[in-house]
Amino acid sequence: MAPVRLPRVGVLLPLLRVWPWLLVLLALVAVRLSKGALLSDAYGLVSRPFWPGSAQQEWISAAQRLGDRARLEQLERENRRLRGLLDLPTVQGRRLQAAVISREPGGWWQQLLLGKGSLQGVGVGNAIVAPGGLIGLVASTTPTTSTVRLLSDPGSRVGVWVGRSRQQGLLSGIGTARPLLRFLEKDPDARPGDVIFTSPASTLVPPNLPVGVIQRIHADADPAPEALVQLSAPADAVDWVQVLLP
């Protein structure tokens, strides 16, 4: 009895022989359609032991910091040179660290007492900077102490400008923790969130020290718009400040 050959199986035979290759093709199509998902995952898995470690990240960020600092110094030098050409006042000279030995952030007089005085070179009118920005100016000195009038004191008036739109104004203490920014123009381009810096036009304070952030604007105040400013340096919490010596 002759064996019965099934013609249909004979047609499928070559297909059966190449099915592993079909699978490979399918896999390749999957890789293509998934934009190389399997491939790069596999590469990641295999190459994991050779990935750059944390040490390398630190080197790179240190290099980045170094580069940033060099760039900042370069820009400051350039800025000083340009300001010198324009005969504008500049921030230069030493910074003196001073401890806060008495603090009066509320009440009729809002002031700090610092543990450095005229013997160390502190003079009336020197700007006082704390982490965050300007907090006040020296109002009087004794040989070993100096009194700082805070920006929130009603006797404090400092020329400032809005960093974004360069609108000039006067920062006036009103006795509360948040001083009032009185604009010199009827229609200032300022909005809540704008950062306030000391004005380059002011002769009393070094230019472009950060002061605070505009919190609220009274556009219809008389005679010019006013804004409440949240100071960026916490005057009632600082223990050490820097005196900017001219």
Next chain:
Amino acid sequence: MALLSRQPWLVATGLLVPLLTLASPGWLKLDAVPPAWSVLWLLPWALSEGRLAGAAAGLGLGLLLDGLHPGSVSLVPGLLLLGWWWGRMGRQAPLIQRSFSLGLLALVGTALLNVSLMLQWLFLSWRGVASLQGSVAALAGGAEALHQAGPQPALLAMPLWRWEDLSLVGVQILLAQTLLTALLAPMLCSLQLIFWRQVGAGWRGLSA
């Protein structure tokens, strides 16, 4: 003579007032406003020593404390008047020695002291604005354009309490300080009153 014999104590305790003003602890403040240490010291002293000693101590204390603050506003008029007033009251001693009356006197005294400061600021502000407006008017020479030119930077730049700030923040400071001082006074002032009386009695006993 009585004053002289008590001088060491007078000076030592009197010097405590500026020290406490400088080193006022944060937890002893109401709304960041410290108590009026000068009132807490002056009240028992004036009550026990009479009006002349009270006024003299008020003057001295005011001069000491004025040295600690920048600006031209002074504590001297307020403290001088309080010392004189409380010194005169000292005659009705039995009536006043009760703690409640001490608290009440400290309350009125602190309020008066703060009002004296506010009046000075108001006067300075009024005088400054008047003189500035006078000079601006003289400069403008009646030109309307200058009057309409917007805010005058010189007026904004005057470092003063403005009336609207004083009526809001000033009253808040006044209330906080008055309340705090009146709360502390019955405790602190009665102890000091006993102390001054004892020192005085000791001296009188020796001299007699």
